[in-house]
Amino acid sequence: MPDEMVSVTLDGQVVQVPKGTPIIEALDQIGVHIPRFCYHSRMKAVGVCRMCLVEVSGPRGFSIQPSCYLAVAEGMEVVTTSEKVKKAQSGVIEFLLANHPLDCPVCDKGGECPLQDQAFAHGAGETRYVEEKRHYAKPIPISRLINLDRERCIQCDRCTRFADEVAGEALIDFRGRGNAIRISTFSSVEFDSYFSGNVTQICPVGALTATPYRFKARPWDLTQAASTCGWCSMGCQVSVQASQNELTRMLGIDSDAVNHSWLCDRGRFGIAEVNNRDARVLVPTAKANGIRGEVSWASAAATVARLVKQARASGGNASVAVIGSGRLNLEDSYAWAKLALDVVGTPLVDGVLGQGEVASTWFERAASIDQALAARALIALNVEPKEEVPVLHLRLREAVGNGLHLIEVNSTATSLSPMAATSIQLSPEGVGGLAEAVAASLPDGDGDVVILVGGRNRAMDPAITGGILRDLVAAVPGARILSALGASNVHGAFLAGLAPGVLPGAARGAVPSTWRSPADSGRANYAGILRAAAAGEVGVLLLLDCDLEEVGLTPEAIEALGERCALVSLASYESATTRAAAVTLPLATWGEARGSVVNGEGRMLRLGEQLEPAGLSKPGWVAASLIAGDLGDDMSILTAGDIWAELKAWGGAFAGVEPSIFSSTLDGPLLPVARWEAGGAPRALDPVATPGISSVSRQGPDFRAGAVLDPYAVGTGAAPSAKVLASGREVPAAVASERVPMELGVPGEDEAWLILSRRVYEADARLAANPALASFVRGDRVRVSPARLARLGASDGDRVQVVGPVVLQAVAHADDAIPDWAVAVEGRTIAVTHLIDGAGWSRVRLERLDG
Amino acid sequence: MGRFEGELLVRAEKVAGLYPDPRSAIIPLCHLAQEQDGYVTEEAIAHIAELVGATGAEVQGTASFYDMFKFEPVGEYVIGVCTNISCMLRGGYGLLEAASSTLGVPPGETTPDGMFTLEEVECVAHCDKAPAVQINYRYFGPVDSEGFAELVGQLRSGELDGQIPKHGTLGRVLRDAPPLIPVEEIDAERARQDGEREARAASREV
Ligand code: SF4
Ligand code: SF4
């Protein structure tokens, strides 16, 4: 239904605007910018700062009204330029400055501060106040990440509204009244929220600042690039800003389709690990007689090529295997897929850590985030968005508030549970009938049903989730899927062909002429590859930004694996894997290379570049191309543009992908491009909503659509035309067709099923390298049902050990929310993943520790 | 002390249950906490937050708007001397000075024996008897310096005990409210009245 339009006169201009539009937005649309502080287009209007006063006609003539708080009405007349308006606005500025300290020279916001800018534009220039200003202790930490300077606060209610309304964690609020009002936490309760960084972005003054950015830079010294957060598959749109070859901060861009300007702290403060050179792999190394030594790129690539040749000579193509983590960007994934499948010809490729089955069900039915949130019902399967794709949690909260019907299918309660209309337990016994139960709980009505699928329980093989997902798709005809699978580009890796059973583009058509004869990779996932490697069947294991500790191997096991086969680690961060590898290749990481990723809705998004790659790091596709050259086949990939041309030639998901695609839209296109309806109208960024972006962009390209420099505009040759191979060989259909039933087995008397929930702050090598976030890793925690604890003869608070492939000793907590069949474990280090036993759903024994 | 216990906890839960949205009980519960401890302790704030499903920051934010909630220990008698216009014209500032020297503490402080807290307050709506003094929210006026000294003496000797309960005394009469606000009934009654009104309007039009 089209919005009802009303006719209003804005500064003499008669315009039609949808009924209910706030006056300030109507004015924005005709290019009249009204000064503002509290108004933020992603939050409810409160009308508290009074900065946006304009004259509005009413039954009793014109009166001064806040334009953010009043909606347009038929026949309304608005005047923004009168003396009365100017006096009112300058009066408000004078009031706001009455208590505002003269901190600009030492304030992080200086140079991009809406108060500074609007005081210049609308203030009187001189103060009439001689009285002493209000004083508070200078910045106090309200969390490990956020500092609060109460003197600078103008009480706009943005941070508190964000915490309460958007994040649902009202850990900060106003305190006191009148002159003494200030933002405050309660007692010693820290403002500990995954989303805390957003308040520093929306605070229109320097009252809330991010500790890692404090005194780091002046906005006019920064450069920036539009990019996509590199941590999870939400694909939040960001501005990454740098100074002197160091990332200084990351700000959320208001992308309508994706993140609504919000970021989570894991993403926002993730730049600290990129800057941490001590933790990075800086130079290629090779092991000689067990000692790791620095080598040149040429010799490292030659060594890898030699190892590959040797392995193929002795064990055939299948003695070379590739495991990736889903973090390589699209271009790198594609180049490695081509190297593995076509140049080396190995069938052992898993760049998505076993999530290929879920991904293959996903892509054909991919739903966009907007579609998922507007669905008749959203089924959340094995997912906790807050821990896996945090910003989706914010969008979900909003959607549920607007009436979204949520059905949750998880093993234990999550942050979704309070929002869910129905919660269905995902238990090892119930896997079979689950889809029917979920289908039966769907509400009647029209409209899509969307399944949100994730990888919450790491102790449960993704293949189980994949099986349930297929059942669900069968039980709910027409259901679409939004994926929340972990790593930033797991979907891109799948679509690039770096996963079992797919070829680039997930295409089923002809193989383009730039390829020879790709191997059929539909055989093994990473677990199978690791088993084969452990059995000595693999000569070279190529690890692409993949730390084997994250998939459950102990450092000793990795060490032992390194003796069985040659490990080649392409990595940005030092880890147990790089230390055990025969050859380590330094990989340019996030912010160091242009490229693209594909998020969980199948949207292709750009990665920007702000740094020189650390040390001798190179983009992953360059490494692939070097190795290919040494194998006697340069893959004809000389620029990233070549990769795009090949992707387009593959078609499928990439049909119609042009290098100019990022120039025509702020939000990237949904893949395949045909699925993507609107090109996304150019949108003016509100400089007060996210101050840091408009001020910095004065030095660089503008982020509006059409004004973005496109990464591949130069140096792109004509796309090679697709041609069917002489043999006319058809590409194999995706592996999804044949279903292997997942045998879960029966747990022993004293055994329980393991629940190892994914969390935002996973203690992996990257988080350990992050000085800003490392302290957020929670301690070891084991939770079991009171009944199980009682059977063990233990009680709440006793020490226990969880016995699996390794033994974890920790304090046990009795928790009613944990089902009796389970043991839930959270860990201080990545070592908890070593409890994963590699069977479908890991089982552990719980033992009581005496004393 | 701090958290509600025993009979007070029963009372607190009952108060929280009175409202369709338990958060509406924040203010009454803060009163209860103040009656218990003489001021609203952090422990009480945390407990109230649990009882009504809010965060500590929200309860603290709501309560700290009101001057009559204290967040630090105060004396047994909280004495407010008004210096707003009517009282000022009738000697309010002089009275405040006298009060301060009688008690030996400046406004805003508590006597060392913990008996009195002196406050300078804005109009307490006792202007017709200016200058006004408020003791534990009971009114006196007009008061001059001798009268003030006399009041303090009476408070010390316990003469006024019957009239002025000590601050933080569980002195409130628990009102007998229905167990839950009958929202449905109210809505139905409203709908009925609306209907009648519409019917009347319709009959007028005819
Ligand atoms: S701290 Fe900043 S965002 Fe929060 S109320 Fe003050 S000025 Fe507004
Ligand atoms: S939700 Fe994911 S993509 Fe968005 S900021 Fe957080 S980590 Fe980055």
Ligand code: FES
């Ligand atoms: S009152 Fe309108 S922007 Fe603050």
Ligand code: FES
């Ligand atoms: S002015 Fe003092 S009571 Fe009103």
